[in-house]
Amino acid sequence: MKSPTLKKLRDVSELDAWRAKLQAAAGATGADAAPRQILICFGGSCLASGAKEVRDALAAVLKREGLAEQVALVGTGCMGPCVIGPVLMITEDRTFYQGVKPEDAEEIVTEHLKAGRRVERLLVSDPSGQTPAPCRESIEFFKRQTQIVLRNCGWVDPGRIEDTIARDGYAALAKILSGMKPDEVIAEMKASGLRGRGGAGFPTWLKWHLATQTPEGERYVLCNADEGDPGAFMDRSMLESDPFNAIEGMIIGGFAVGAQRGFIYIRAEYPLAIRRIQHAMELCHKYGILGENIMNSGFAFDIEIRLGAGAFVCGEETALIRSIEGERGQPRIRPPYPSQSGLWGKPTVINNAETFANIAAIINYGGEWFNRLGTEKSGGTKVFALAGKVRHTGLVEVPLGTTLREIVYDIGGGVPKDKKLKAIQTGGPAGGCIPAKWADLAVDFDTLTQAGSIMGSGGMIVLDEDDCMVDIAKFYLSFSQDESCGKCTPCREGTTRILEILEKITGGDGTVEDLDRLERLAKLVNRSSLCGLGRAAPNPVLSTLKHFRAEYLAHVVDKRCPSKRCKALLHYEIDAEKCIGCTVCARNCPAECIAGARKTAHVIDAAKCVKCGRCFEVCRFDAVIRT
């Protein structure tokens, strides 16, 4: 499908006409019809599993069958269900195939495309049983999701503006430029109940409104895509899969607050997302959707990309601003808030990338529609990066108010290997662990905070019985300690001391007094740190102490790690009944601390044992007991 114009769109009606033409072609038959489509997920996980090889194999078979013109192979962004990749979808009947290998190309083309018969063995089975799901809509993983932010992810080629426009891209921009006033846009945001998706949940409309209350002059819009939580990849996937949507949200934000310039601050570690945003911005410029006098409306807005350079603290808004200014990204005391005095001292609206990705849909379908989707206090949906001990890891988007149980079991398919769910970690290093018994908690900003965690940017890690909660707390603290910018003492010194106590406990030297000391120190750091990073850093400790105190006690009193993760607390011995004296353990022991003659039971010298676990791994008779 050729674009109707290579020139700038002269006005909003040209954009509408273009969209109508693109949509008509998609629904048409015969000569006017757009080609049939196979959408292949080119998200990070599917690429790593060989999605490109699958595309090449399909292209070769299509060419041989003379179908290359009639069937388009489209590499899309992330479709979500990463673990069963490479995945692809045939758009006409929405058949969704999983675990596709290059050698399956033959069957997909001859059976499905030519003979019209689905390839049963590549369909997704539902988690309970064998019934294969024929199409995307019948797969549990998708059925329970509501996709607003991710609505185009996996459906469009992120490099083609036509695909986006056919799916209502820039329709919201057209709507506001056709007569909406900035305060009407802000009123729509207020009606939507949209709260900041970066984690703190500040009402977006209020942030925008505050910026408009400043004296006339230069203002800025910043998009925070410095996604730094370990185990979170929502922004990355979203920007790689649908860069146009966040850009549209920023332009609308600029219109609402009277800004003409915006910055996207994105991690340098996301080279693909950066390239796709750059490309999307070039296309927007070309068609006059970005830049001077957008579609001859008189409104101008332009965006620059700034690359983050690997500092977690730059996710904090004042630190991010310092970083764009070219300095060390250290936070400062608020007030003044960036809405009043931000980048270069000018009023600055700073929102998370996911927040911006919600804006166009709110304008298109109305704030009230959006608000109905969520809970009373938080409207809309939230994207989570579901990972850890869960069957279907990947990106999921659910209405706020969905329970943890629905996310982990119904969408995520539950914990693999019949293990028991122990806890769910939300909010990354700033969040906490919610115990399994609270799985019916309906997720929104306030309920998670009450449970001792936070919404955060959307990381959701499922933990099972093999995970030691003290070790998890230590993991997050070592991250926060490493990333503390050093400006304020409570965070710089406090996180270091907390980490030391946790290391002492997992090293087997902890005492009951250490637990009290830990709690006191954690509360102190929480109360007295300068910025959100420091204030939230103790959350993993406080939440695990609250919900899993027994596990801490086992470490310090019994000197045992119930989940058998903390090496220093493990003990190995050999069950004389089960040992047949095969000598495998003795031969593999690096410390040479296992004694015993052939065909007699062996013995481990606990004093010499280095607790490496090698004997436990190599014994084929389960004779080595680890406690």
Next chain:
Amino acid sequence: MSDISSAPAAPCGCACTFDESDQALVAKLHEVIADYRDKPGGLIPALQTAQSLFGYLPEPAIRLIADGFGKTVSEVAGVVTFYSFFTLHPRGKHLVRVCLGTACYVRGGKEVLDAFRKKLGIDVGETTPDRQFSLEVGRCFGACGMAPVVMVNDTVYQRVKPARVGELIGQIISVSAAGGEKEHA
């Protein structure tokens, strides 16, 4: 190491001058500085571009940039050392980044990292003496479904087992000898 007496004498007595072979890069660096010096907030993009030129930030480059931006060397060094993206040392041919994002951590990422440490004989942030491998820790490459993952340059290796790290290193060397790394299944 080379004979100290034959090294070019710098006024300060250290090795903070560029090699003859770097002159083309130095010319480019001057262009980069000219491009960014008057842009508000241009220091970090300038440093990022400089690092992509040299592969790291050599001290003389930092001095040049400081001069160009009218800042002290300590101010620029303060920015450089604040951000983990910047490195003051050359990296190896293969940059091994072991993911320690939460998903990889709970699925054994730490054990994978330990195996790389042991097999390569270097710690995190170091480079092997033959400049073949550098070892670093990553925080999520967005391939959590395939945890634990390791990224070597631009190639993602998934479901890595500690016991097979030695094999993987051999594979990296042989793939690179055969002419390039590609996406690995």
